[in-house]
Amino acid sequence: xxxxxxxxxxxxxxxxxxxxxxxxxxxxxxxxxxxxxxxxxxxxxxxxxxxxxxxxxxxxxxxxxxxxxxxxxxxxxxxxxxxxxxxxxxxxxxxxxxxxxxxxxxxxxxxxxxxxxxxxxxxxxxxxxxxxxxxxxxxxxxxxxxxxxxxxxxxxxxxxxxxxxxxxxxxxxxxxxxxxxxxxxxxxxxxxxxxxxxxxxxxxxxxxxxxxxxxxxxxxxxxxxxxxxxxxxxxxxxxxxxxxxxxxxxxxxxxxxxxxxxxxxxxxxxxxxxxxx
Amino acid sequence: xxxxxxxxxxxxxxxxxxxxxxxxxxxxxxxxxxxxxxxxxxxxxxxxxxxxxxxxxxxxxxxxxxxxxxxxxxxxxxxxxxxxxxxxxxxxxxxxxxxxxxxxxxxxxxxxxxxxxxxxxxxxxxxxxxxxxxxxxxxxxxxxxxxxxxxxxxxxxxxxxxxxxxxxxxxxxxxxxxxxxxxxxxxxxxxxxxxxxxxxxxxxxxxxxxxxxxxxxxxxxxxxxxxxxxxxxxxxxxxxxxxxxxxxxxxxxxxxxxxxxxxxxxxxxxxxxxxxx
Numbered sequence: 001x002x003x004x005x006x007x008x009x010x011x012x013x014x015x016x017x018x019x020x021x022x023x024x025x026x027x028x029x030x031x032x033x034x035x036x037x038x039x040x041x042x043x044x045x046x047x048x049x050x051x052x053x054x055x056x057x058x059x060x061x062x063x064x065x066x067x068x069x070x071x072x073x074x075x076x077x078x079x080x081x082x083x084x085x086x087x088x089x090x091x092x093x094x095x096x097x098x099x100x101x102x103x104x105x106x107x108x109x110x111x112x113x114x115x116x117x118x119x120x121x122x123x124x125x126x127x128x129x130x131x132x133x134x135x136x137x138x139x140x141x142x143x144x145x146x147x148x149x150x151x152x153x154x155x156x157x158x159x160x161x162x163x164x165x166x167x168x169x170x171x172x173x174x175x176x177x178x179x180x181x182x183x184x185x186x187x188x189x190x191x192x193x194x195x196x197x198x199x200x201x202x203x204x205x206x207x208x209x210x211x212x213x214x215x216x217x218x219x220x221x222x223x224x225x226x227x228x229x230x231x232x233x234x235x236x237x238x239x240x241x242x243x244x245x246x247x248x249x250x251x252x253x254x255x256x257x258x259x260x261x262x263x264x265x266x267x268x269x270x271x272x273x274x275x276x277x
Numbered sequence: 278x279x280x281x282x283x284x285x286x287x288x289x290x291x292x293x294x295x296x297x298x299x300x301x302x303x304x305x306x307x308x309x310x311x312x313x314x315x316x317x318x319x320x321x322x323x324x325x326x327x328x329x330x331x332x333x334x335x336x337x338x339x340x341x342x343x344x345x346x347x348x349x350x351x352x353x354x355x356x357x358x359x360x361x362x363x364x365x366x367x368x369x370x371x372x373x374x375x376x377x378x379x380x381x382x383x384x385x386x387x388x389x390x391x392x393x394x395x396x397x398x399x400x401x402x403x404x405x406x407x408x409x410x411x412x413x414x415x416x417x418x419x420x421x422x423x424x425x426x427x428x429x430x431x432x433x434x435x436x437x438x439x440x441x442x443x444x445x446x447x448x449x450x451x452x453x454x455x456x457x458x459x460x461x462x463x464x465x466x467x468x469x470x471x472x473x474x475x476x477x478x479x480x481x482x483x484x485x486x487x488x489x490x491x492x493x494x495x496x497x498x499x500x501x502x503x504x505x506x507x508x509x510x511x512x513x514x515x516x517x518x519x520x521x522x523x524x525x526x527x528x529x530x531x532x533x534x535x536x537x538x539x540x541x542x543x544x545x546x547x548x549x550x551x552x553x554x
Contacts, residue, residue, distance in 0.1 A: 120484040140482060169480050176482075182475040183483045187490040190467055192545035193522035195552075197515060198459040203446050205417060205453075206460045206552065207397040209493045213464040216486040217549040221542035228530055228538060238474060239527040243520050245470035250516045253505055261505060265498035268469035272494040275472075275483065 001159050003028040007064040009057060009079055011035040011044040014096045014119065015070030016128025017135035019049040021164035024133040034060040036071075044128055061086040066160055068117075069095040072223055073230045077106035084111045092156035098180065099231040100144040100173035109148040115157040116144035116173060118180070119166060124218040137165035144173040181234035186242055188224050189235075191217040278436050280305040284341035286334060286356055288312040288321040291373045291396065292347030293405025294412035296326040298441035301410040311337040313348075321405055338363040343437055345394075346372040349500055350507045354383035361388045369433035375457065376508040377421040377450035386425040392434040393421035393450060395457070396443060401495040414442035421450040458511035463519055465501050466512075468494040 006028035008015045015033070022028050033050040034057055035041040045053040054060035061067055061083040069079045076095045080103075083093055094117045097103055103116055121139040123130060141161040145154060158168050195217040198210065228235050252260040283305035285292045292310070299305050310327040311334055312318040322330040331337035338344055338360040346356045353372045357380075360370055371394045374380055380393055398416040400407060418438040422431060435445050472494040475487065505512050529537040 120482060122484065122486070124486075139484075140480075142482065169482070171480075179476070179478055179482050183487045186474060187471055187487050189523065189526055189542075190471055191490055191549075192542055193519050193526070194464055194467055195545045195549045196522055196541075197463060197518045199456070200548070201456055203417075203448075204552070205397060205419065205446070205456050207399065207416075209399070209401075210460045210464050211552075212489045212492050213468055214549055214552075215489050217545045219546065221539055221546050224542055225535055225539040229533065229535060232530060232533075236527060236530055239523055239530070241474045242470050243523050243527070245473055246466065246516055246520050246523075249466055249470070250513060250520070253509060253513055253516070256506065256509075258502055258506060262498055262502040264473075265466075265469055265494075265501055268472045268494045269496065269498050271477070272468075272472045272491055275481070275488075275491075 002026065003065040003160070005030045005032055005064050006160075007032040007034070007054070007060045007067045008050070009034050009060060009067060009069045009083065010071035011040050011049065011128050012070060013123060013126050013128065013130050014121075014135075015068065016044060016049050016131030017121075017133070018068055018070060018096070018164070019044070020131055020133035021136055022160075025164045027160060027163045028065075032060050032064065040128065047128070049128060049131065057082045058086040061091070062088075064088070064091050066156055067091060067093045069093065071095070072226045073097040073099045073102065074226050076103050080107060080111055080114050084113065090152070092153035094157045098184065098227050099177055100142070101177045102230040104144065104146050104173045107146065109146045111146075112148040112150045113153040114146065115149055115154050117157060117161065118142045118144075118176065119161070120184075124216050126220045126223070134165070136161065139166050140169055141166040142176050143168055143170045144176055145170070177231050178234045181231055181238040185224075185227055185231060185235045186238040188216050188219060189228070189239065190242060191215070279303065280342040280437070282307045282309055282340050282342055283437075284309040284311070284331070284337045284344045284360075285327070286311050286337060286344060286346045286360065287348035288317050288326065288405050289347060290400060290403050290405065290407050291398075291412075292345065293321060293326050293408030294398075294410070295345055295347060295373070295441070296321070297408050297410035298413055299437075302441045304437060304440045305342075309337050309341065317405065324405070326405060326408065334359045335363040338368070339365075341365070341368050343433055344368060344370045346370065348372070349503050350374040350376050350379065351503050353380050357384060357388055357391050361390065367429070369430035371434045375461065375504050376454055377419075378454045379507040381421065381423050381450045384423065386423045388423075389425040389427045390430040391423065392426055392431050394434060394438065395419045395421075395453065396438070401493050403497045403500070411442070413438065416443050417446055418443040419453050420445055420447045421453055422447070454508050455511045458508055458515045462501075462504055462508060462512045463515040465493050465496060466505070466516065467519060468492070
């Protein structure tokens, strides 16, 4: 199912990659776009991510068959409401926010053509200059729906992601947020903590392990601040559990409890081996 | 400077890779070896990592020009003492342990031909089946020396590592341990904690960030237990600092302090960006 017009609101890494992926998959006749930053918008147009650059959200929305809002989490609800006001009745609206419950709560089931999306794809790099047509290839996109969500909108959104190579998982927004607090949001804060705990040393005594473990600490600070604040309770619980694990193993090390430490590391190793890659 | 005989005690990932690298760099006329596990030793011989398999540490030592002890940290001091008893006077002895002060302390400056080595190279995989001739290529090897260390032994050991492609950094054993507690030992325990905090979920909602951050949790549990116990004080201090960082950012999140969280993440990002890769 090819879209007449795909509109992308927000042309950073994710929005830019969605444009490239849609182009590659021939998912739309026309790709329209808008960004709050005029320079980013002009650059996206001249890099041919877009066929048309709109002057406003209203203009980007008015002929769209699908609107993809790839903005920071805190900005998403207002952009959904604004685009819903101007788009055709049959247009579906989705986003790419890493947190979902806060968005559905802010919308209060007032936009039946909205479906929440969270593509589990990204990078510690940001900006459409790092965009890739393959960013979503083989990745999972979680879809969340409000109580009012219409089946046509849901179908439109899931077809789009599948067309650009993603695998769809549907779940409750709060459940999504609780899982992602542990598999995505907490790791980001832990990587930052590790980076700060390693003191500066000109000899740079770091191996591949440290590089891998802290890589995501190079991510966009504003974006991650936003994610933590909008998924506050689950992130607090995950942080507290992580501190608890560290406290337990530290206490085992204080009492020289070889067997406890070994069993704890072994349990972690077995879980990590189960995950693969 | 080509060695007459290189003897490798311990044929896991590191010992096996040293054998392959020495072969590739034509660093020795003959590679001898011993492992406490007869099956591992036989497999290393039949995989042609070794030219000769010795029946004992004594036999592996008696004609060696350089002895490389690639064993778990707790086993190293006894193996150094044993090999020193049987090796020629001009033979240098080194190890590959991730912790250095405990080894020098255990040896009490009794082995002037011993030089401590820590190659900052490894993998979450273990065993000589994963050995690679390029494991040390471009990697840093930290050398540590006791008060009694002879210049000829030091020269022998550093030439060997350079010949197989490594870069040498010399430093005090305790300073090494304090730095590595933060850049290597702590990250391992934190990766394990993160793996345990992420609950099992059949839908496997994990992205590349979680994969990178927790990869080292798949490492050998016995080896890392050993490392933590032999570098106890610096690891305890690093764990405690990491818990402190997490507690501070959790408290900022509890009071919704957007600016504090942003500045903290930004500081981590800037440090991580400075490290590269």
